[in-house]
Amino acid sequence: MIKxxxxxxxxxxxxxxxxxxxxxxxxxxxPPLSSENIIENISEDNNMVQSTSKxxxxxxxxxxxxxxxxxxxxxxxxxxxxxxxxxxAPLAVSNFVYLVEAGFYNGLTFHRVVPNFVIQGxxxxxxxxxxxxxxxxxxxxxxxxxxxxxxxxxIIGDTMQTISLSNNN
Numbered sequence: 001m002i003k004x005x006x007x008x009x010x011x012x013x014x015x016x017x018x019x020x021x022x023x024x025x026x027x028x029x030x031p032p033l034s035s036e037n038i039i040e041n042i043s044e045d046n047n048m049v050q051s052t053s054k055x056x057x058x059x060x061x062x063x064x065x066x067x068x069x070x071x072x073x074x075x076x077x078x079x080x081x082x083x084x085x086x087x088x089a090p091l092a093v094s095n096f097v098y099l100v101e102a103g104f105y106n107g108l109t110f111h112r113v114v115p116n117f118v119i120q121g122x123x124x125x126x127x128x129x130x131x132x133x134x135x136x137x138x139x140x141x142x143x144x145x146x147x148x149x150x151x152x153x154x155i156i157g158d159t160m161q162t163i164s165l166s167n168n169n
Contacts (some may be wrong), residue, residue, distance in 0.1 A: 066090065069086065075161060082145065105122050108126070
Protein backbone atom coordinates (compact mmCIF):
# COMPACT_ATOMS: atom_id res chain seq x y z
CA MET A 1 0.00 0.00 0.00
CA ILE A 2 2.78 2.45 0.92
CA LYS A 3 4.69 1.51 -2.24
CA UNK A 4 1.63 2.25 -4.41
CA UNK A 5 1.13 5.62 -2.68
CA UNK A 6 4.78 6.57 -3.28
CA UNK A 7 4.45 5.68 -6.98
CA UNK A 8 1.25 7.75 -7.32
CA UNK A 9 2.74 10.76 -5.51
CA UNK A 10 5.95 10.54 -7.57
CA UNK A 11 3.92 10.36 -10.78
CA UNK A 12 1.88 13.44 -9.78
CA UNK A 13 5.05 15.39 -8.90
CA UNK A 14 6.67 14.44 -12.22
CA UNK A 15 3.49 15.47 -14.06
CA UNK A 16 3.53 18.90 -12.37
CA UNK A 17 7.23 19.35 -13.18
CA UNK A 18 6.60 18.41 -16.81
CA UNK A 19 3.63 20.80 -17.10
CA UNK A 20 5.62 23.60 -15.45
CA UNK A 21 8.54 23.27 -17.90
CA UNK A 22 6.22 22.86 -20.88
CA UNK A 23 4.43 26.09 -19.93
CA UNK A 24 7.75 27.87 -19.27
CA UNK A 25 9.11 26.89 -22.71
CA UNK A 26 5.87 27.95 -24.40
CA UNK A 27 6.05 31.40 -22.80
CA UNK A 28 9.67 31.81 -23.97
CA UNK A 29 8.81 30.91 -27.57
CA UNK A 30 6.36 33.76 -28.12
CA PRO A 31 3.62 33.73 -30.70
CA PRO A 32 3.97 31.76 -33.92
CA LEU A 33 5.50 33.79 -36.73
CA SER A 34 3.17 35.34 -39.24
CA SER A 35 3.68 38.41 -41.36
CA GLU A 36 1.75 40.41 -38.75
CA ASN A 37 3.92 39.11 -35.90
CA ILE A 38 7.10 39.69 -37.86
CA ILE A 39 6.18 43.33 -38.41
CA GLU A 40 5.26 43.72 -34.72
CA ASN A 41 8.57 42.18 -33.69
CA ILE A 42 10.43 44.39 -36.11
CA SER A 43 8.78 47.51 -34.71
CA GLU A 44 9.58 46.54 -31.12
CA ASP A 45 13.23 45.64 -31.70
CA ASN A 46 15.58 48.59 -31.14
CA ASN A 47 18.12 47.09 -33.56
CA MET A 48 15.69 47.37 -36.44
CA VAL A 49 14.85 50.34 -38.62
CA GLN A 50 11.39 51.70 -37.97
CA SER A 51 11.06 53.50 -41.32
CA THR A 52 10.72 50.25 -43.24
CA SER A 53 7.59 49.09 -41.42
CA LYS A 54 5.56 49.85 -44.57
CA UNK A 55 6.82 46.52 -45.94
CA UNK A 56 4.62 43.61 -44.91
CA UNK A 57 6.70 40.52 -45.42
CA UNK A 58 4.83 37.73 -47.14
CA UNK A 59 6.58 34.76 -45.56
CA UNK A 60 7.55 32.10 -48.08
CA UNK A 61 6.18 33.06 -51.49
CA UNK A 62 4.54 30.51 -53.80
CA UNK A 63 7.05 28.30 -55.58
CA UNK A 64 6.40 29.84 -59.00
CA UNK A 65 7.46 33.26 -57.68
CA UNK A 66 10.84 32.12 -56.34
CA UNK A 67 11.84 28.84 -57.97
CA UNK A 68 14.54 28.98 -60.63
CA UNK A 69 15.03 32.74 -60.40
CA UNK A 70 18.07 34.86 -60.92
CA UNK A 71 18.61 38.49 -60.00
CA UNK A 72 20.63 40.92 -62.07
CA UNK A 73 22.00 43.82 -60.07
CA UNK A 74 22.79 46.80 -62.28
CA UNK A 75 25.53 48.72 -60.47
CA UNK A 76 27.44 51.83 -61.44
CA UNK A 77 30.34 49.47 -62.31
CA UNK A 78 28.36 46.93 -64.38
CA UNK A 79 25.99 44.00 -63.90
CA UNK A 80 26.17 41.17 -61.38
CA UNK A 81 23.91 38.14 -61.91
CA UNK A 82 22.99 35.96 -58.95
CA UNK A 83 21.30 32.56 -59.02
CA UNK A 84 18.82 32.56 -56.13
CA UNK A 85 18.97 29.48 -53.88
CA UNK A 86 15.25 29.04 -53.23
CA UNK A 87 15.51 25.40 -52.15
CA UNK A 88 18.22 26.11 -49.58
CA ALA A 89 16.83 29.42 -48.26
CA PRO A 90 13.18 29.87 -49.28
CA LEU A 91 12.36 32.54 -46.69
CA ALA A 92 15.42 34.68 -47.48
CA VAL A 93 14.80 34.34 -51.23
CA SER A 94 11.12 35.21 -50.73
CA ASN A 95 11.97 38.35 -48.76
CA PHE A 96 14.59 39.36 -51.33
CA VAL A 97 12.21 38.80 -54.27
CA TYR A 98 9.47 40.73 -52.48
CA LEU A 99 11.77 43.69 -51.83
CA VAL A 100 13.17 43.62 -55.39
CA GLU A 101 9.64 43.68 -56.79
CA ALA A 102 8.85 46.65 -54.52
CA GLY A 103 11.92 48.53 -55.81
CA PHE A 104 13.38 48.66 -52.31
CA TYR A 105 17.03 48.28 -53.35
CA ASN A 106 17.01 50.73 -56.27
CA GLY A 107 19.64 53.42 -55.69
CA LEU A 108 21.01 51.97 -52.45
CA THR A 109 24.74 51.66 -51.86
CA PHE A 110 27.24 48.99 -50.95
CA HIS A 111 28.24 49.67 -47.34
CA ARG A 112 30.73 46.87 -46.67
CA VAL A 113 33.46 45.51 -48.92
CA VAL A 114 35.98 42.88 -47.86
CA PRO A 115 38.14 42.03 -50.90
CA ASN A 116 38.00 38.37 -51.95
CA PHE A 117 35.28 37.71 -49.37
CA VAL A 118 32.07 39.76 -49.45
CA ILE A 119 30.30 42.88 -50.65
CA GLN A 120 27.19 43.97 -48.78
CA GLY A 121 24.58 46.51 -49.73
CA UNK A 122 20.90 47.22 -49.60
CA UNK A 123 20.75 49.06 -46.29
CA UNK A 124 18.63 52.22 -46.59
CA UNK A 125 20.88 53.93 -44.03
CA UNK A 126 23.96 53.02 -46.07
CA UNK A 127 25.97 51.90 -43.06
CA UNK A 128 24.82 48.38 -42.27
CA UNK A 129 22.71 49.34 -39.25
CA UNK A 130 19.29 49.60 -40.86
CA UNK A 131 17.10 47.68 -43.18
CA UNK A 132 13.76 45.99 -43.40
CA UNK A 133 13.75 44.24 -40.07
CA UNK A 134 16.93 42.24 -40.34
CA UNK A 135 19.46 41.60 -37.63
CA UNK A 136 23.17 40.94 -37.98
CA UNK A 137 22.65 37.27 -38.82
CA UNK A 138 23.37 36.38 -42.43
CA UNK A 139 21.81 33.84 -44.75
CA UNK A 140 23.43 32.80 -48.02
CA UNK A 141 20.59 32.91 -50.53
CA UNK A 142 22.36 33.34 -53.84
CA UNK A 143 25.45 32.56 -55.88
CA UNK A 144 27.19 34.89 -58.34
CA UNK A 145 26.99 33.25 -61.77
CA UNK A 146 28.08 36.22 -63.87
CA UNK A 147 29.86 39.47 -63.15
CA UNK A 148 32.42 38.35 -60.60
CA UNK A 149 34.80 40.83 -62.23
CA UNK A 150 32.28 43.55 -61.31
CA UNK A 151 32.05 42.23 -57.74
CA UNK A 152 35.83 42.61 -57.50
CA UNK A 153 35.58 46.27 -58.62
CA UNK A 154 32.90 47.31 -56.12
CA ILE A 155 33.98 49.77 -53.42
CA ILE A 156 32.07 51.23 -50.48
CA GLY A 157 29.58 53.79 -51.77
CA ASP A 158 29.01 52.22 -55.20
CA THR A 159 25.31 51.99 -56.02
CA MET A 160 22.80 49.34 -56.94
CA GLN A 161 20.93 51.22 -59.63
CA THR A 162 18.26 48.56 -60.17
CA ILE A 163 17.71 44.86 -59.58
CA SER A 164 15.71 42.79 -62.05
CA LEU A 165 14.47 39.22 -61.75
CA SER A 166 14.37 36.59 -64.48
CA ASN A 167 14.15 32.82 -64.85
CA ASN A 168 17.30 30.70 -64.95
CA ASN A 169 17.96 29.28 -68.40
